Amino acid sequence: MQGKHKKKYQTLTRIVFIILGAALSSIALEVFLIPNNIIDGGIVGISIMSSYLTKVPLGIFTFVFNIPFFILGYKQIGKTFTACTLFAVLCLSIGVSIFTPIKEVTHDVFLAAIFGGIIQGLGVGLIIRNGGSLDGTEIVAIILDKRISFSIGEIVMFFNLFILGVSGFIFGWDRAMYSLVAYFIAFKVIDIVVEGLDESKAVTIVSSEYQEISEAIMARLGRGLTLLDGKGAYRGVPTSVLYVVVSRLEVAKLKSIVNDFDDNALITVSGVEVAGKKYKKKAIH
Known part of the structure; x- marks a missing residue:
């Protein structure tokens, strides 16, 4: 019985932290990054650009664009990781819809990049630490890592540099550079959250x-x-x-x-x- 209670507690804890991580990521996107035309990497970045060009809500693109990666992850990686990722992306899709009406905190683009990156890193880090992901490109990276010589981190970085480069044509090159700043800060914060300061x-x-x-x-x-x-x-x-x-x-x-x-x-x-x-x-x- 103790084993069952412990497993239920661990599952409940995982769910709570994934919801919290998705909420933080939603705040980072809707309150800091998107209002200042700063994008995130991966599928979220592609979704932000698609939403900007079509005026379709961001949450729809975030969920729909990740569907092929859910299927791929389920077949190639495993049920638990895919289920946690699906739940995290669903929470993010709902979260960005909830926080969309909130007015941005700052018009200073540099401050938005810094604090948006920090909050985004905290959110994504909590999700990764609890067995999920917010980005289908990470699923591709995990699969490709077994077939090519590049590491998962390097593959994700290549994807994101390409996406951030494309954003320069849409939002301007200064915004692309601010996006790179936010991405770098988020990457470092993710590392601290996942590994801990006491690594x-x-x-x-x-x-x-x-x-x-x-x-x-x-x-x-x-x-x-x-x-x-x-x-x-x-x-x-x-x-x-x-x-x-x-x-x-x-x-x-x-x-x-x-x-x-x-x-x-x-x-x-x-x-x-x-x-x-x-x-x-x-x-x-």
Whole structure:
């Protein structure tokens, strides 16, 4: 029974956050971006241009243009992702219709691009974090990623740069550039919402001063670490390799600690997903 209640709670939580994400995205579009002729990327961007040219409500285009991608996603990716995306797009289509009558907050295009991008990033980030998407182009990108060498992010970027370029012919090149600003801000905010400010980074350090560095990391960062046995391939000299997991906000401080002892140390940083209580910081007294 506990498992069923937990699953219902998770489903309800997902629904609430997708609705909230779609509402935020609708506000960003109707209150900040669209009144200032700034567009979003992907299918939403195409829908904005189509609505501007035909005077047909944006919500209709947003839903209709995504239908082929729902079918493609259902066949190629899976039911859960497609269902969440369908629900998110439906909420967005309703949301933009609700918020259309609201007057824009600012006529300053630069401010509209900044705050519209932030709010749009928050909305889309919440939807992605809860298993959905607002854009059919991401479904295409996921499918193409298995067939070509470009990453999902690169494919989406190519789509969006093309769409933003087309918008220059419709709204003017200055608006296209403002759209690019809003897109870049939204992209960064999405990254923060999805990964979190406390995103984990795995850091590997190769240095002859490993003992002093490890003691300093434990003392100044409060992080535990692991010493791995290693050997240089050129000289064959045995050494220890330090492996530590920190938040991305701690990476700069970690590099500073290492450089205090060894300017020539080799440091590699990569993103990781961490599970387990051992990752928690120890108190620094």
